[in-house]
Amino acid sequence: MLPENLPVYPAPAKLNLDLRIVGRRADGYHLLESIFILIDWCDRLAIVPRDDGQIVLHTPIDGVPPEQDLTVRAACALRQAAGCLNAGADIWLDKHLPMGGGLGGGSSDAATVLIVLNKLWNCGLDAPALAQIGVKLGADVPFFLFGESALVRGIGEQLEAVSVPEQWYVVAQPACHVATAAVFAHPDLPRNSPPNPAADYAARQPFRNDMQDIVCRQYPQVAEALAQLSEHGEARMTGSGACVFLPVPNRERGEAVCAALSLPARCVRGLAQHPLREII
Ligand SMILES: C[C@](O)(CO)[C@H](O)COP(=O)(O)OP(=O)(O)OC[C@H]1O[C@@H](n2ccc(N)nc2=O)[C@H](O)[C@@H]1O
Numbered sequence: 001m002l003p004e005n006l007p008v009y010p011a012p013a014k015l016n017l018d019l020r021i022v023g024r025r026a027d028g029y030h031l032l033e034s035i036f037i038l039i040d041w042c043d044r045l046a047i048v049p050r051d052d053g054q055i056v057l058h059t060p061i062d063g064v065p066p067e068q069d070l071t072v073r074a075a076c077a078l079r080q081a082a083g084c085l086n087a088g089a090d091i092w093l094d095k096h097l098p099m100g101g102g103l104g105g106g107s108s109d110a111a112t113v114l115i116v117l118n119k120l121w122n123c124g125l126d127a128p129a130l131a132q133i134g135v136k137l138g139a140d141v142p143f144f145l146f147g148e149s150a151l152v153r154g155i156g157e158q159l160e161a162v163s164v165p166e167q168w169y170v171v172a173q174p175a176c177h178v179a180t181a182a183v184f185a186h187p188d189l190p191r192n193s194p195p196n197p198a199a200d201y202a203a204r205q206p207f208r209n210d211m212q213d214i215v216c217r218q219y220p221q222v223a224e225a226l227a228q229l230s231e232h233g234e235a236r237m238t239g240s241g242a243c244v245f246l247p248v249p250n251r252e253r254g255e256a257v258c259a260a261l262s263l264p265a266r267c268v269r270g271l272a273q274h275p276l277r278e279i280i
C-alpha cells in the first residue's frame, strides 16, 4: 500500500477507558471527562514534501473526497497557520483502523500529519500551537499530539498525564459504523455526570462510558458484541463506538478470548507513549 523505501509514520488508535459527559457548551458541544490511552493498532503514513505547493493524497478512502480527508485538511491547516503557503506534500495513507469505530483513526492520521509536516516543512510550531490547529480538525487530535495516557477534559483540549498500568486489551469490531454526531444529539443521552477532576487511574474507578446505553439501543450489533465480551470480564465501548474492548492480563489470554468470539477481534497492547513522541 505504501511506496517502498520511504520512512513509515504510524498513527495509533486510542481507547477511552472511562468516558463521562459532564455538561454541554453553549454551542452544543459536550464537555467530557475521559481517560484516553494509545494502543499498538495503527494506520501507517508516508509523507514527502514537494515544492510546487500541491498537497496530494495518493490513497483516497472510498466515500471521503480527498479535500475532506483529515490528512489533507491537517496539511492545509498547518500550512495556513505557519504561513508557509508554497509548501506541498505527497501523502500515502495505509488505512488499518476501522472508521466510525470509536478508535479515533481519522484524528490520529491528522495528528501524525501535523507532527511530521511541522518537521519536514521546518514550521517550528510548538506543541500548544499544533494542538490549537488540531482541535479544529477533530476533538481527539490534541490527545494524539499529547502522546501519552491522559485525563482529557473540555471537548478534548484540556489534557493531564495519567499513569495507567501496562495492559493488554481485546478490541472487538461489530459490523456497523456509529455516527458520532447523532449519538451526541440524542435526547436521552446522559449529560450530567458529576465532575471528578482527579487525574488518577485508581480514584476514578469504577469506569464507565456514558454513551454506551444509547448506542446499544440503536445498534444491536454493539450490544451483542458487549454481551459476548462480557462473558470474559468487564467489557466497555470506546468513544461513541462501535468498537468494544476488554482488558486482559496477557497476550495469550487475549488471543484465547478472540478465538472464542463470533465477530472480528484483535489483541492489542496499551502504549506508554506515541511512537512519534521523540519528534513531537
Ligand atoms: C466521543 C469521542 O470519541 C471521545 O474520544 C470524541 O469526543 C469524538 O470526537 P470526534 O469523532 O473527533 O468528533 P468530532 O468530529 O470532533 O465531532 C463530531 C460531532 O459530535 C458532536 N460532539 C463532538 C465532540 C464533543 N465533545 N461534543 C459533541 O457534541 C458535535 O456535534 C460534532 O459536530
Ligand SMILES: Nc1ncnc2c1ncn2[C@@H]1O[C@H](COP(=O)(O)OP(=O)(O)OP(=O)(O)O)[C@@H](O)[C@H]1O
Pocket: 061, 064, 068, 069, 070, 071, 093, 098, 099, 100, 101, 102, 103, 104, 105, 106, 107, 109, 140, 180, 239, 240, 241, 242
Ligand atoms: N483519514 C481519515 N481516516 C478516517 N476517517 C476519515 C479520514 N478523513 C476523514 N474521515 C471521516 O471521518 C469520519 C470519522 O472517522 P474516524 O475513524 O476518526 O472515526 P472514529 O474512530 O469513530 O473516531 P472517534 O473515536 O473520534 O469518534 C469517517 O467516517 C470519515 O468520513
